[in-house]
Amino acid sequence: MARNLRAKIPASDTLIVHDVNEATMQKFAAEAKAAGAGANAVEITDSARALAEKSDTIITSLPEPVHVKHVFHSILKPGPLPTLERERLFIDTSTIDPASSKEVAYAVQAPNHGRFVDAPMSGGVVGAEAGTLSFMFGASSKTGALVERVKLVLAHLGKNAWHLGEQGAGVSGKLANNYILAINNIAVAEAMNLGVRWGLDPKALASMINSSTGRCWPSEVNNPVPGVVEKAPASRNYDGGFGISLMRKDLKLAIAAAQESGTPLELAATARGLYDAVDDAHPGKDFSVVYKYLQEISR
Amino acid sequence: MARNLRAKIPASDTLIVHDVNEATMQKFAAEAKAAGAGANAVEITDSARALAEKSDTIITSLPEPVHVKHVFHSILKPGPLPTLERERLFIDTSTIDPASSKEVAYAVQAPNHGRFVDAPMSGGVVGAEAGTLSFMFGASSKTGALVERVKLVLAHLGKNAWHLGEQGAGVSGKLANNYILAINNIAVAEAMNLGVRWGLDPKALASMINSSTGRCWPSEVNNPVPGVVEKAPASRNYDGGFGISLMRKDLKLAIAAAQESGTPLELAATARGLYDAVDDAHPGKDFSVVYKYLQEISR
Amino acid sequence: MARNLRAKIPASDTLIVHDVNEATMQKFAAEAKAAGAGANAVEITDSARALAEKSDTIITSLPEPVHVKHVFHSILKPGPLPTLERERLFIDTSTIDPASSKEVAYAVQAPNHGRFVDAPMSGGVVGAEAGTLSFMFGASSKTGALVERVKLVLAHLGKNAWHLGEQGAGVSGKLANNYILAINNIAVAEAMNLGVRWGLDPKALASMINSSTGRCWPSEVNNPVPGVVEKAPASRNYDGGFGISLMRKDLKLAIAAAQESGTPLELAATARGLYDAVDDAHPGKDFSVVYKYLQEISR
Amino acid sequence: MARNLRAKIPASDTLIVHDVNEATMQKFAAEAKAAGAGANAVEITDSARALAEKSDTIITSLPEPVHVKHVFHSILKPGPLPTLERERLFIDTSTIDPASSKEVAYAVQAPNHGRFVDAPMSGGVVGAEAGTLSFMFGASSKTGALVERVKLVLAHLGKNAWHLGEQGAGVSGKLANNYILAINNIAVAEAMNLGVRWGLDPKALASMINSSTGRCWPSEVNNPVPGVVEKAPASRNYDGGFGISLMRKDLKLAIAAAQESGTPLELAATARGLYDAVDDAHPGKDFSVVYKYLQEISR
Incomplete structure (x- = not known):
């Protein structure tokens, strides 16, 4: 997924990555460097918080509800994130339960840290590599803007993105x-x-x-x-x-x-x-x- | 199904029908008559045995295993059927259990009364009327002839006929x-x-x-x-x-x-x-x- | 159950019976006669309504909800039952669903035809013959009188009678x-x-x-x-x-x-x-x- | 269970214990010492093997099949156990599956290390403390001696011991x-x-x-x-x-x-x-x- 993002985002963007596996991050950064001039810059960080401070679009992909809660806790606990030009958009592609997803969305949105969208995927490792994943997401459609922004981001990662309803509808x-x-x-x-x-x-x-x-x-x-x-x-x-x-x-x-x-x-x-x-x-x-x-x- | 058969069988053939509902049979015969010259002849009989004596291809369509067993008992009980030019082919389109189907097949084939083929259908009343039923049948493929003969008959009644294996494979x-x-x-x-x-x-x-x-x-x-x-x-x-x-x-x-x-x-x-x-x-x-x-x- | 009732009710009482099977009733009446002097009188009637008109305690025992509803309909439909010295007590020993039981109770009690008590039994044919049935019944305990009256009647038929709560609690x-x-x-x-x-x-x-x-x-x-x-x-x-x-x-x-x-x-x-x-x-x-x-x- | 064993075995016997929890063993030994003269001697060992070398009756009580296999592997792996006066009797009171129990029995009995009997218990912590456990065991009844010996041992630990059949019948x-x-x-x-x-x-x-x-x-x-x-x-x-x-x-x-x-x-x-x-x-x-x-x- 990160490879596809790197390849498809606009040249002006920077892809910042964080993973608990240090070696994996280093390998990914080396790959990006080897790709040479013209390729998008890749930056690695040592925490999800550091990543979130610098990014306006944050994509998370984690195994279980407990991990999602933990990562968002580490992002939000230290206090307000620095203001950026665009409102932060958090897209969580993990398959978790609707209640946990709503809980995290509340923690993000209630204090105006940004928007939280649940967008689990289907297609497996094969789809992730080929960039043919399908996403189903839940996002408020009060303004059309949020839904469109989510679709633009997910277009870098897969071929379909279904808007199923309000936040939580994706994981549901x-x-x-x-x-x-x-x-x-x-x-x-x-x-x-x-x-x-x-x-x-x-x-x-x-x-x-x-x-x-x-x-x-x-x-x-x-x-x-x-x-x-x-x-x-x-x-x-x-x-x-x-x-x-x-x-x-x-x-x-x-x-x-x-x-x-x-x-x-x-x-x-x-x-x-x-x-x-x-x-x-x-x-x-x-x-x-x-x-x-x-x-x-x-x- | 009978209407489609009447419309599609060769002009030289006669369609003989039997049903427990006398009025239904009469109505069907009247319809055939009304269809006028050029339409296939339709004959009605008062028993399955009488029908079987005169027919080389017999199609049955019944609700439950007990009815299939009963009708075939009424056909076979009175003794050997008169020999016809072609070997008799019994096609049972009922959805029954494999054991009952094999039992009836044995009763037909062991004394050489003809061949018995199970050919249940799917498509419902709509498919039966439109002639778009699908059949799945079980018939010995030792000689290709039987399978081909079954397919020709079923082509008058539906659009697909799957040969799944030996007798019994259709209902299975x-x-x-x-x-x-x-x-x-x-x-x-x-x-x-x-x-x-x-x-x-x-x-x-x-x-x-x-x-x-x-x-x-x-x-x-x-x-x-x-x-x-x-x-x-x-x-x-x-x-x-x-x-x-x-x-x-x-x-x-x-x-x-x-x-x-x-x-x-x-x-x-x-x-x-x-x-x-x-x-x-x-x-x-x-x-x-x-x-x-x-x-x-x-x- | 009827045999045990006949044997155990006070000598002053009359046991009136009704069954859809005429022969069974006749046989039962003959048995009672043969039992001779000292045995309780047994009377047979040709309808549940006729029985109910003359009885202050009516016990029903039927196979399914539909039969219970049907019998009570036949009792209540013709209009008010003649008043007797004691309030009528209907004890239904059928195992039916709570909703049907409440429906019949309402039909009996709303117009003051008497009290309706659900009292299904356990113990089977063996228990019925030996008089060792267990009953579980539902009856209003607002006054202790009803519960006591039910227990007295059921004591003629079995060895236990559990009061589980309001009407409906027995079948529940x-x-x-x-x-x-x-x-x-x-x-x-x-x-x-x-x-x-x-x-x-x-x-x-x-x-x-x-x-x-x-x-x-x-x-x-x-x-x-x-x-x-x-x-x-x-x-x-x-x-x-x-x-x-x-x-x-x-x-x-x-x-x-x-x-x-x-x-x-x-x-x-x-x-x-x-x-x-x-x-x-x-x-x-x-x-x-x-x-x-x-x-x-x-x- | 160990407390009950200590209290009930003949004065001439020594109770040798082993547990992965060192502190628990020490505490138990201290308790025994405190019980003073007349109380049975208690000895602690640092391995199941050491325990088995010195004991003619070995009782194991472990959570899952994997633990039972592991402990018996540690006992048997180092080679033949020294011969004692009586044939060794291994009584495993763990609730495990019959296949694992038979596998361990085979490992013990095939090379004549002794007899292995499965004797799971019921009664919980309360029963273990009160000495009121029930045991169900599987042991060859070819000679009555084995079954009797098992019953004698289990009598120190509980109130019932059911012999259900051959080895494996206890856990089954x-x-x-x-x-x-x-x-x-x-x-x-x-x-x-x-x-x-x-x-x-x-x-x-x-x-x-x-x-x-x-x-x-x-x-x-x-x-x-x-x-x-x-x-x-x-x-x-x-x-x-x-x-x-x-x-x-x-x-x-x-x-x-x-x-x-x-x-x-x-x-x-x-x-x-x-x-x-x-x-x-x-x-x-x-x-x-x-x-x-x-x-x-x-x-």
């Missing part, structure tokens, strides 16, 4: 989408396992499903049966792809957020328990490995 | 597809309900999902939120469409067949119990009414 | 108890199956569980493994006992009532789906046959 | 019992929540259930509604008792062992997912806190 939409994904993935694994055990050819079965009402991303793009989709993780021993632990995390966030809002998710507990068991049996694999697990527990 | 494939459909439908209803209760615009949420990894038939074609897809049952009070009781039937068949083959379906029991409750609350509606039920039980 | 309590029963029964069947498949002796396993935290009615009294409890249905091919269809009915009522009150039952949908499948496979058997079903679907 | 039985406990606990929490929300008095409801078919340990001893059972964790803010994380561990082990043996546990995934969510919301509490969680997610 992401969790809703990934909930469907979590369940559809199990459904496809169960149905493919059933078909294969009944003696059907998995490729023929997948073709039929993909022309019928069963078609979905796990049947078409990420089919869990090895050999059906050549480029899917299933065809390379379930390596790469979307790790089960990430799916468990998203499912956990969706369940907690649903609970808070009193919304039933009838299949959620069963799905979560199943992913737990699959992760115990096949840690580190793509979440389509549910198929392999089901095969193993079949008679 | 249908149940596998509809299992995915049953689960994906719940997942979409849950996620849309979650999003709407979080304050997201349902149309924007659906658009994002349909461009992301959550895309599936229930999100795109049959979206359960009224107003999101204009032509979906949800937009007309969940009338028409695919009735919950039919979904319950398919789910029941899939569970029984999975059980017989020792194949786990982790989400099946929860889904079945949920459809039971939804059917209690909203009998006769399209199966996307799960969304409405979830709305009602939300806090 | 029954559904809560039977929900636990439904789930515990599955838990025990699953655990016993697991133990047996691991090679443990089922009797030793059951003894240990019954001295530990796993002890419950399905492990101790109704153990699902043939031979563990000699008198349990499991030891006589799962015949007799508490039929699966009755358990399905109670589960259905509990789920509907929970839904109406916005109360989550996380295990309910899975349990309901499982009982559906067990009933498909083993219709008419005691609900402990879940064990046999699980055995069959084990690898 | 424990997991089967705790599986029932995990599910029954949810069932009771759901039913009590339902009853309370319907307006029933929780004490009256619990009394009725405890006299009916719903009676079980979670309804009677560990009732999840505050105030119903005075000494239950629910009545002291769910502190103490059986922690959710321990229940999650046992459920995880049961699921993994069931999977390995191809045994279905239909309610397991839902239960596991639910305990996950409850642990997220109320970490560190007694597992009856499921009730509180359900209350919170009720409408």
Whole structure:
């Protein structure tokens, strides 16, 4: 993502980076230097606060709610940030729960430190490298300006940016989408396992499903049966792809957020328990490995 | 289906029909007569046996396994069928369980009464009327001839005919597809309900999902939120469409067949119990009414 | 129940009976006659209304909510009942849902036709014959008189009568108890199956569980493994006992009532789906046959 | 447990202890010394191996399978143990999965290092202190001697010792019992929540259930509604008792062992997912806190 930003932002801009991994930052700065004249300047800082003091657009990308809260605490705790020409725009691309996202947004916006926008992404490592990520974001549309500014920034990082509603709508939409994904993935694994055990050819079965009402991303793009989709993780021993632990995390966030809002998710507990068991049996694999697990527990 | 058959079979052929509903048969015959010269001859019979005696291609379409078994019993019980020029081909388009289908196939084929092919369809009443049904069939491919003959017949009734494997593969494939459909439908209803209760615009949420990894038939074609897809049952009070009781039937068949083959379906029991409750609350509606039920039980 | 009533009510009382089955009534009346002098008089009537006109205490025992509503409609529809010396007391021993029970109570009490008390029972056919039923009832305790009167009547029919609260509390309590029963029964069947498949002796396993935290009615009294409890249905091919269809009915009522009150039952949908499948496979058997079903679907 | 052992073993015996916590060992030795003349000698060692070299009866009590494997590896790795007068008896009181238990038993017994017996306990910290633990053990009964020797040892630590079958049967039985406990606990929490929300008095409801078919340990001893059972964790803010994380561990082990043996546990995934969510919301509490969680997610 940082590479794409560096390549695409206007020449007049400076990209300032910060990461807990010092070596990674140094390597990135060296790369930028090697890219030579004409390439954008890259600066590294030793804290998120230092970065935020000098930047009008701050993009964060972190694993869990606790990390997002911690980083923003470190930015905001020392007191008011120096005023810059443009209002600061904080874009958080982490997938976290709506409540945590709103909490951080409040901490940023209530004292007028700037605007906070939640903009989780989908597309994985492949999409991040290729610059083809999709973003779904939540931002006040009272003035059109904020939404347009967010879209301009995200255009440097991906190919789509969906404005789903007020602040919080981005992470909400992401969790809703990934909930469907979590369940559809199990459904496809169960149905493919059933078909294969009944003696059907998995490729023929997948073709039929993909022309019928069963078609979905796990049947078409990420089919869990090895050999059906050549480029899917299933065809390379379930390596790469979307790790089960990430799916468990998203499912956990969706369940907690649903609970808070009193919304039933009838299949959620069963799905979560199943992913737990699959992760115990096949840690580190793509979440389509549910198929392999089901095969193993079949008679 | 009979209307399309009448319109599309060669002029030299005669369409013989039988139905338990006498009035329906008479009406159909009258229609054929009214169609006048050049239209195919239609004959009505008073029993499935009488029909089978005179026909080399017999198509059955019945609600449940018990009806299929009963009709074939009535055909085969009286003894050997008179020999015709071509070997008889029985095509059963009912959605039943693989074990029942194999049982009937055995009763037909073991004494050389002809060939039995399972060819359930998808596309609903709309597809049947428009002649755009999809068929998935199971037929021995030892000689190419049988598969070709089946495809020719089904071409009069629909637009696709998938050969999935040996006899039984058609109903197996249908149940596998509809299992995915049953689960994906719940997942979409849950996620849309979650999003709407979080304050997201349902149309924007659906658009994002349909461009992301959550895309599936229930999100795109049959979206359960009224107003999101204009032509979906949800937009007309969940009338028409695919009735919950039919979904319950398919789910029941899939569970029984999975059980017989020792194949786990982790989400099946929860889904079945949920459809039971939804059917209690909203009998006769399209199966996307799960969304409405979830709305009602939300806090 | 009628036999016990006849035997236990004061000699001055007359027992009036009505049943849709004419032959059953005649047989019961003949039995009473044969019992000779000293036995209570038994009278049969041809309608519930006729019975209610002459009785100050009316006990109903019916299968489903629809029957209860129908019978009370037939009693109340023709208009005010003739006044008797004592206020009429209607005791409904059917297991129905709280909402239906309250609806009927309202129809009885709003126009002052008498008092309506819900008093479902547990103990089965065996308990009914032996007079050892337990009743749980809901009745206003504003005056102690009603509660005492109900207890006196129920003492003729069983050994316990629990006053759980206001009208409706009886059926509510029954559904809560039977929900636990439904789930515990599955838990025990699953655990016993697991133990047996691991090679443990089922009797030793059951003894240990019954001295530990796993002890419950399905492990101790109704153990699902043939031979563990000699008198349990499991030891006589799962015949007799508490039929699966009755358990399905109670589960259905509990789920509907929970839904109406916005109360989550996380295990309910899975349990309901499982009982559906067990009933498909083993219709008419005691609900402990879940064990046999699980055995069959084990690898 | 060590205190009870010290108090009950014959005066001629020496109790040798080892723990990773040095301070705990020192404190225990000091206590023994303070107990003065007549009290059994206590010796502390700096490794499990050193302990095993000098002891003919070795009791281990560890949290998870990985710890059990690790400790036995440290004992067996250095080579044959010195021969003692009696054959060594290893009694492992940890609750682990049957496969791990058999693996360690094999490592001990194949090279004739002694006998390995699995003897998990129930009764918690309270039972351990009071010496009222129950043990369930697996030991070859080819000669009666081993079973008798195990019973004699366990009599120093608890009040019951159930011999359930061959080696492995102890941990198997424990997991089967705790599986029932995990599910029954949810069932009771759901039913009590339902009853309370319907307006029933929780004490009256619990009394009725405890006299009916719903009676079980979670309804009677560990009732999840505050105030119903005075000494239950629910009545002291769910502190103490059986922690959710321990229940999650046992459920995880049961699921993994069931999977390995191809045994279905239909309610397991839902239960596991639910305990996950409850642990997220109320970490560190007694597992009856499921009730509180359900209350919170009720409408």
